[in-house]
Amino acid sequence: MKRLSVPILLVILFSILMGLSYFEVIDLYVQTVILFMGINIITSTSLNLVNGNMGEFSCGHAGFIAVGAYVSSILSVALFTKSRAFGPPILPPELAAYGFPFVLICGGIASALTGLLIAIPSFRTRDDYLAIITIAANYIIITAIINIDKIGGARGFMGMKRVIFAMEECAEIPWMVLWVFLFTVLTVIIIRRYMSSTYGKGVEAIRQDEIAAEIMGVNTNRIKLVTFMISSGLAGIAGGLYAHTVGYVNPKSFDLLKSTEALVMVYLGGMGSITGSVLSAVIFTLMLELLRPLQIIKWVAIPLLLIIIMQFRPEGIMGHRELGDIFPKLKKFYKFK
């Protein structure tokens, strides 16, 4: 029972979401907000791995999201639809539903490799310097995209909606709800498994005392690279899901503001807490929607909130603790490691 409670809860939540979307109880707008929640959960939990658990300060998360978004969009559009840029579909469009997860994972792998490329030179530096390098990387990625005319340059890249239509040819279900849910759960499981293994505890050791970690036998350079790659790879998957939810990507939507959003979510939730990152992603997404009528003033209200949090609860909502640490009695009912 203890072992099954989390999977059962997830199946129930999944059925509810799919049911509500399928019978159109919730409209497309609410659906999109829910999808954004999932995507933001992936974004914040993956950034939390580097900023919260490892204690490095990465500020360019949106760069990796952009790589994943573009790579998976280009692949899915080129493979499954007729487009002006890439001509007729390479594979029969009926395969879209089966091919989509692979396309997403390819986007993730591309992001992870980009992460590796940035991590190798930047891990010789630390702290502030790493922050500056990741900001620079964020800009390099965006500028590179703007200057590739084949994928739309500054105008952006579209056509992903047709991929969704191709999937719907196969079966008339809310596909994006399915994919976002699946990959969100997968992300949280991956991070949880990583951090609860002895290997992953090396990440915590690096944050708390890197020199002691290295001397006690932890290959700190390697573990930092691996962690950074996992983080950026998952960000790439978030990017792919975002691109296919919106149906359109534009380099401007992956600038520093997006990276800042990711940082806000991590600090709001609490450094190093997966529960906190999930919770804050949900709250943050809701808040963005509720404050939408304020338009640009929204970006006065949200930083203000961040200042208030830093003043009165600097450790964030959860503050380096998980659900089970706050409600120890709950541990009797679930097992999630």
Added chain:
Amino acid sequence: MPLLEVDNLTQLFSGLCAVSELKLSLEERELVGLIGPNGAGKTTVFNIVSGFYQPTHGEIRFQGRKLTGLKPHQVSALGIARTFQNIRLWKEMSVLDNILVAQHYHLGYGLGGLFLRTPRYLKREKDIRNRAFELLEIFKIDQFAEEKPTNLPYGMQRKVEIVRALSSGPKLLLLDEPAAGLQATDVSELITLIQWVFDQFDLSIWMIEHQMKVVMSLCSQISVIDFGKLIASGTPEEIQRNPEVIKAYLGDDQL
């Protein structure tokens, strides 16, 4: 073949000579000491042996293998573990996790196994955990397994740090001033503990210590360095009588 050979070791820090042409060797199953006045370069020697500094000149061989050029984690994998003068436990991790992480280099599973929870991964994690608990039980600190090290008294933290060093299964244990900051009663306890570790585990111990009581009652051989140079070595009795050592510690009165 000696367990550890330090050959003509010299360490310059931008002109300052911290260690100069040091020659030492350590046999298997030996408990030896390294003493010297403050700033003599003792910890620097340990930092070089554990791979944290690369020496300017000279060589270190461990079981005939060259250590110079290796990274600290590689040195640790060969079987050299150490403790620190100012305790460097991972403060926000439980005592158990501290001991688990120190077994990092011989985890015996890959990332694939980790994410897929393969039987091999589960077995290895269990083995590592069992080994950690075994050690905690031997040292009678298993009741603190879930405690954060900062919640323990100082003497207990020292003990945890020694257990952490032992968990990687070292052949040579470097103790950097294990008695620093301990109260008199804790010091005699520490002496018993170190002697017990030496008797129970198949290893050599090399320790830096300021408190003569500790060095004199534990070590069979002592080396004395001053200004990075070896000035004497021998049994505790010989060292106590050596005029060079007395001069280094008490100063030269024939000015």
